[in-house]
Amino acid sequence: MSTINYSEKIPNNVNLGEDRTLQRALEGWQPNFINWWDDVGPEGSTNHDVYLRTAVSVDPQGWAQFGHVKMRDYRWGIFLNPGDANREIHFGDHKGEKAWQDVPGEHRANLRRIIVTQGDTEPASVEQQRHLGLTAPSMYDLRNLFQINVEEGRHLWAMVYLLQKHFGRDGREEADALLQRTSGDENNPRILGAFNERTPDWLAFFMFTYFTDRDGKFQLSALAESAFDPLARTTKFMLTEEAHHMFVGESGVSRVIARTAQVMNELKTDDVQKIRAAGCIDLGTIQRYLNFHYSVTIDLFGADQSSNAAIFYSSGLKGRYEEGKRTDDHILKGQTYKVLEVKDGQLVEKDVPMLNALNEVLRDDFIKDSVAGVGRWNKVLEKAGIPTRLVVPHKAFNRQIGALAGIKMSPEGRVVNEIEWAAKRDELLPSSEDFAFVASLMGRVVEPGKFAGWISPPVMGINRQPVDFEYVRFG
Amino acid sequence: MDMAVEAGVIKQHLIDPEICIRCNTCEATCPVNAITHDDNNYVVRADICNGCMACISPCPTGSIDNWRTMPLVRAYTIEEQLTWEELPAELTPEELEAAGVSADAGDEAAAPAATAPMQVATVESVETIFNSAQYGATVPPWSAAHAYTNLFPPKMPTTATVVGNFNCTEAGFDSETHHIVLDFGVVPFPVLEGQSIGIVPPGVDAIGKRHHARQYSVASPRNGERPGYNNVSLTVKRVTEDHQGDPVLGVCSNYVCDLKVGDTVQVVGPFGASFLMPNHPKSHIVMICTGTGSAPMRAMTEWRRRLRKSGKFEGGKLMLFFGARTQQELPYFGPLQSLPKDFIDINLAFSRTPGSPKRYVQDLMRERAADLAALLKDGSSHFYVCGLKSMEEGVVLALRDVATEAGLDWDTVGASLKREGRLHLETY
Ligand SMILES: Cc1cc2nc3c(=O)[nH]c(=O)nc-3n(C[C@H](O)[C@H](O)[C@H](O)COP(=O)(O)OP(=O)(O)OC[C@H]3O[C@@H](n4cnc5c(N)ncnc54)[C@H](O)[C@@H]3O)c2cc1C
Ligand code: SF4
Ligand code: SF4
Numbered sequence: 001m002s003t004i005n006y007s008e009k010i011p012n013n014v015n016l017g018e019d020r021t022l023q024r025a026l027e028g029w030q031p032n033f034i035n036w037w038d039d040v041g042p043e044g045s046t047n048h049d050v051y052l053r054t055a056v057s058v059d060p061q062g063w064a065q066f067g068h069v070k071m072r073d074y075r076w077g078i079f080l081n082p083g084d085a086n087r088e089i090h091f092g093d094h095k096g097e098k099a100w101q102d103v104p105g106e107h108r109a110n111l112r113r114i115i116v117t118q119g120d121t122e123p124a125s126v127e128q129q130r131h132l133g134l135t136a137p138s139m140y141d142l143r144n145l146f147q148i149n150v151e152e153g154r155h156l157w158a159m160v161y162l163l164q165k166h167f168g169r170d171g172r173e174e175a176d177a178l179l180q181r182t183s184g185d186e187n188n189p190r191i192l193g194a195f196n197e198r199t200p201d202w203l204a205f206f207m208f209t210y211f212t213d214r215d216g217k218f219q220l221s222a223l224a225e226s227a228f229d230p231l232a233r234t235t236k237f238m239l240t241e242e243a244h245h246m247f248v249g250e251s252g253v254s255r256v257i258a259r260t261a262q263v264m265n266e267l268k269t270d271d272v273q274k275i276r277a278a279g280c281i282d283l284g285t286i287q288r289y290l291n292f293h294y295s296v297t298i299d300l301f302g303a304d305q306s307s308n309a310a311i312f313y314s315s316g317l318k319g320r321y322e323e324g325k326r327t328d329d330h331i332l333k334g335q336t337y338k339v340l341e342v343k344d345g346q347l348v349e350k351d352v353p354m355l356n357a358l359n360e361v362l363r364d365d366f367i368k369d370s371v372a373g374v375g376r377w378n379k380v381l382e383k384a385g386i387p388t389r390l391v392v393p394h395k396a397f398n399r400q401i402g403a404l405a406g407i408k409m410s411p412e413g414r415v416v417n418e419i420e421w422a423a424k425r426d427e428l429l430p431s432s433e434d435f436a437f438v439a440s441l442m443g444r445v446v447e448p449g450k451f452a453g454w455i456s457p458p459v460m461g462i463n464r465q466p467v468d469f470e471y472v473r474f475g
Numbered sequence: 476m477d478m479a480v481e482a483g484v485i486k487q488h489l490i491d492p493e494i495c496i497r498c499n500t501c502e503a504t505c506p507v508n509a510i511t512h513d514d515n516n517y518v519v520r521a522d523i524c525n526g527c528m529a530c531i532s533p534c535p536t537g538s539i540d541n542w543r544t545m546p547l548v549r550a551y552t553i554e555e556q557l558t559w560e561e562l563p564a565e566l567t568p569e570e571l572e573a574a575g576v577s578a579d580a581g582d583e584a585a586a587p588a589a590t591a592p593m594q595v596a597t598v599e600s601v602e603t604i605f606n607s608a609q610y611g612a613t614v615p616p617w618s619a620a621h622a623y624t625n626l627f628p629p630k631m632p633t634t635a636t637v638v639g640n641f642n643c644t645e646a647g648f649d650s651e652t653h654h655i656v657l658d659f660g661v662v663p664f665p666v667l668e669g670q671s672i673g674i675v676p677p678g679v680d681a682i683g684k685r686h687h688a689r690q691y692s693v694a695s696p697r698n699g700e701r702p703g704y705n706n707v708s709l710t711v712k713r714v715t716e717d718h719q720g721d722p723v724l725g726v727c728s729n730y731v732c733d734l735k736v737g738d739t740v741q742v743v744g745p746f747g748a749s750f751l752m753p754n755h756p757k758s759h760i761v762m763i764c765t766g767t768g769s770a771p772m773r774a775m776t777e778w779r780r781r782l783r784k785s786g787k788f789e790g791g792k793l794m795l796f797f798g799a800r801t802q803q804e805l806p807y808f809g810p811l812q813s814l815p816k817d818f819i820d821i822n823l824a825f826s827r828t829p830g831s832p833k834r835y836v837q838d839l840m841r842e843r844a845a846d847l848a849a850l851l852k853d854g855s856s857h858f859y860v861c862g863l864k865s866m867e868e869g870v871v872l873a874l875r876d877v878a879t880e881a882g883l884d885w886d887t888v889g890a891s892l893k894r895e896g897r898l899h900l901e902t903y
Contacts, residue, residue: 054683064532067683217498236503243498244535250496251536372497372514379493379560459494460537463685464741465677 011056011077014161025164025172029179033157036179037072040127042149043134045071047475050146051462053244055079055154058237066463068473074150076157080233089227091323091330092316099229103166107315110308111228112167114317116174117191118219118235119159120181122152124195125208127183132205135442137452141202143462143471144248148209151241158234166230193400194296201438202455203256203281207293210249211370215300216242218321218366225319251458254377256281258456261384270388276437279453283381283388285438288430290390291411294370295398301363303402304339310355320358321365337361340396341403345415347396359402367395398429446472484571487545488519488526491562494538501530501539511553518556521545528630542631544571568663607871610889611900612749616857618758619751619896620697622667625744629688632675632741633662637734638706643806651713652767652806653732654694657740658706664742666693666707668774669751669859669899672744676727688743689727692770692861692901696778710770710806750859750899752778756789759856761847763836763870765798768862769806771901772797775859776819783818791855793819794846798836798866800827820846836866837873847874848881851888857897864902871900 006017016022038046049068056062058079087099103111126149136142156178163171181188189196194212199205220242223235263280264270272282302309312318313332320326328335337357338349354361371392378389394413396404408421411428426433445452449468461467488509490501495517502510502517509524510517531540543565545551551563615622627633639656666672673688680686691709694700700708713732714725734740752760752775760779762772772795782788799805802825811821822843824834840847850856851874860870875885892898 065679065683066685067679069683239503240500240533243496243500243533246498247496247535251494368514369497376493463532464537464540466739469677 009075011054011075011079013058013080014078014165016078019165022161022165025175026161029160029164029172029175032176032179033076033153034072036123037153040123040130040182041153042071042126042146043130045133045146048146049473049475051143051465051469051471052147052150053463055237055241058082063237063240064463070475071146071150074153076150076154078157078161079237080230081236083229083233087229087232089316091225091319092227092314093331094227094316095330097227099227099232101229103228107228107317108167110312110315110317111231112163112170112174114223114312115159115162115167115231116178118223119156119163119174119178120191121195121216122156122159123178124181124183124190124192125199125212126152127190128195128197128199128208129205132199132202135202135444137202137442137445137455138450138457139446139448139471140451140458140461140467140469141252141455142446144244145205146472148213148245148248151245155238155241158238162230162234192300194300197296200435201442202252203286203289203438204293206249206252206256207289208249209245210253210373211293211297212300213242213245213249214370214373215297215366217246218301218362218369221321222318222323222362225323227316250373250376252455253286254380255456255458256454257283257286257377257380257390258384259454260286261381261386262456264386265384270386279441281438281441281454283386283390284427285430285434287390288428288434290374291393291397292429294392296400298363298367298395299399299401301366302359304360304363305352305356305403306359307356309358310353313355313358321362332358339403342396342407342415347409347413347415363395367392393428446474485521485545485547485550486526486542487521487550488524489541489543489551489556489562490517490519491538491541492516492559493561494536496536496538498535500533500535504530504533513557516557516559518553520553521550531630540631546571607868608900610871610893610898612893612896612898614894614896615749615751616753616758616896618753618755620667620754622670622745622748622751623665624670624746624748626663626665627743629673629675629743632673632688632743633659633664634739635659635662635664635742637736637738637740639700639708640732640734640736643710644804644808650766650800650804651732652804653711653713654806655709655711655731655734656695656700656706657709657742658704659742660705662705664705664707664745665697666745667697667751668693668778669771670745670747672707672709672742673746674727674731675741675743676730677741680726686726688741690744690746690903691731692767692774693745694770694773696774696781698781702781710767710773712767712806747901749896750861750901752859753791753855753857755791755855756787757791757855759792759794759850759853761794761796761850761856761858763796763840763858763860763866765836765862765866766804767806768860768866768902769797771859771861773807776814780814780818792850794822794843794850795819796822796824796836796839796843798824798826798834798839798862801825802828835869837869840870840873840877844877844880847877848883851878851881851883854895857899858892859899859901861901867900867902874898 010016050071051068052074054065054075055077056065058081089095089097089099132145133142160175163175181190183190184196199208220235220239224232226232260280260283263278267274267278272284275282332354335354336351337354337360339352339357339360340347341350374390374392381388393411394409396413397409397411399405408416410416441454448470451457457467461469497517506529507523509520541562635657638658641654642651643654644652671690671692673690675688676686678686691711693707694710695708699706711728711731714728717723760775764772779793802808822839824836824839826833826835860867878885878888
């Protein structure tokens, strides 16, 4: 039943053509993947020729090939960054030993869980974004959405490859289950909460790609340090693609802000109703979306104290962000880290064992990176001479996971009571009215070079193409 | 391309902090660890980056693809770059001059590659007994001006604006040829007659790779199509059939012929450091071309015409052999006719004029053997051949026959024409 030309159809650097077992597993899985793509992939896009970036190898010439292709025919390759046969484990209890090429029996369950969780987020975001193609603010943005969709699909393949190659029968079962869960499905939802939220509009999409794909960057970076070499190499390569997703988010929000600022200057007003009447998203709404996506995303890093995190680190499964650049002992025993808790109605810091606080460490790295980007958004306002600044809410704001779950907080980090929260809620998080307003702006604009009124054109096109390039040819 | 160039100038690789999203991809990609970052910016170390371009396509934003010509001693340091909120502007020619850098520094390294297109012909003619390409010079005439090459190498195109585009053959004929004028604004793009530039058509080819640049000879003289402006003209023939005569739409030529005034195009080059005209006032120029091979001839003729008008020229002869299928297909037929006879000796050959026998440029050359022989004997004569590849052999054979009939030893003459940079072949 070998119908696939492996090097052509599935570009890979894992010698797929020679690996019969893997071929059989993939041939079983691939038709289900295509069904999944047809059922819950980008809506109504089957016949479009999209100007996509496709990786055909991991070297700089091969991994960014541009051309018009149908998304269904996208070449979902399987790529691992080039390996180093002598690579050593560089953190945890196995520090100094040779990195593993196979899964050690005692870490099998944990590794599988890590890979399945990572894998689950990839199709989930495609499902969350499936309707967005119908309301794209431009052809350029439509293309970027589709690019993200196919790369999330490819990342799913990457994780499925690891499961099928290294985890035998249960790996294959887990691979199948990745196609059976569906975002937001009551009976069979995606594993992580944020991936069951809807992405209702393009502002939400840009916030999602800015914050949530940045979570992806930090999680993948931590996995890229793994002692399990195939996982480290796969995630390293995925990181290069993840960068484009964050770019879409960062530049997307930035363009929304730029357009709003422009209209505010033209109309010489900061009156929300006037700005909305002019077809732009007011800065207050942008701030509320930011508050929501930021807080939901930092929940993705997990509980602030976690024995799993300690085990993952000590056993070498998952390192820290830029582990190799840190100068401590990379074992972290006997060290402490500060986490937050609420005591007597006050937020206080307490010291906990570092190993148990590694989720918090990664969350803090993420926060620093996110805040810097919000600073770049503020530069847009600064340049336009608008005094308003966007701010990142307090780490404890609107949390659902860990010690801070459910505690009502102001964005400044003051504990507030239920009554005050209820009164202020709609100033802090997007209200149903905000959603309805943003939704009302979402009309489809797909003529080359044209943009919806609520967003500025980008500074440059993709792959140096002009902004009015025909990024999508509608079939 | 070599980034770390002589003459104390570098093309410094910089990242645009306003567009960069700090994703770390470039740092992870760079094979020599030339990229680093702090909490504020991603930056490139000038002393380590070798311009290998590995980081360019993986960067999701395009912010990595910025280059500045800098005197080595003034290259931006890492510390400086880390504080930037935006990219500094390119140094002006005056600022560069003040730093002791002439605008041309740093281009020599690329020059040898520029002669490659002319050598291509060798491959196809090896099997025939007569190898015309072996007579083509790889050095310029001794009095040629110095040519800048590769200011914008293939991986770093610049943008030019179309300021003119008109059909310079009679409309409605198969081989429609357009006269295109491109303006470079303030971008340095000095060219000499006989050089070519590359145009990068947008989009990708069948295997998904970006189209490669197509070369076009510059048809305007060194001081611009419009004198004193930073513009060049090209003579581009719309390719609608391949060399076998089967219908095919040439990618770049059709793109260029359809450009509108105000459009922008990606340009690389300039290329070519030997197909250059002599500058000494008594030098003779014999130009033999077909079709769009007339482009460099137009450039040289026009430069001579401008010199003559300003009284700066004394007497070198111009002789042109120009072939086309019909008079209507001959680019610039009208303007050619109005050049004074004492300025240029024009010989036109039409191969498909109804009712007339086919005549090719080499037929005309044989008819003018007496004049050509005199020129072959004169060490101030320079011969330029440009146009379709298929003409080259016939033309060089005709020159050999003219020489031999005049009692000259072609091996000696041919060798000195080559050595002295006096016979140039450019066919495509
Ligand atoms: C140094 C140099 C200088 C040049 N100067 C000029 C110039 O001044 N003006 C100009 O018009 N061109 C010039 N050319 C040729 C030019 O670079 C392109 O090759 C030409 O425009 C065709 O490109 P295309 O993209 O349209 O066709 P492509 O898409 O590259 O080719 C399509 C098909 O047409 C065939 N083909 C290519 N060129 C021709 C042709 N001329 N006649 C018949 N079939 C062809 C190809 O073999 C191919 O089968 C020059 C080439 C060189 C190397
Ligand atoms: S051009 Fe090459 S050497 Fe320079 S920064 Fe980019 S990858 Fe590194
Ligand atoms: S790859 Fe591009 S966007 Fe990312 S850090 Fe480097 S320059 Fe910035």
